Amino acid sequence: MTTVTLRPNEPMEVALRRFRRSIDNAGLLKELRARMAFEKPTTRRKRKKAAAVARQQKQIRRSLPPRKPY
Numbered sequence: 001m002t003t004v005t006l007r008p009n010e011p012m013e014v015a016l017r018r019f020r021r022s023i024d025n026a027g028l029l030k031e032l033r034a035r036m037a038f039e040k041p042t043t044r045r046k047r048k049k050a051a052a053v054a055r056q057q058k059q060i061r062r063s064l065p066p067r068k069p070y
Contacts, residue, residue: 002026 004019
């Protein structure tokens with residue numbers, strides 16, 4: 001369970017923003033959306049494979065030296 005304690009003289013909007021950020025970091029919304037509807041195993045594998053490829057490409061892009069302009 002995600003909880004956020006109010007700090008002294010902290011506006012409610014700031015605490016709400018911290019709460020939303022903590023929920024996003026914990027992955028609760030992603031899990032909730034995944035449980036709302038059934039996902040076929042082949043679709044799940046395909047989605048996870050695409051995410052892995054995207055992560056790999058991002059890592060490769062980060063490791064390459066920057067290109068020189070012409």
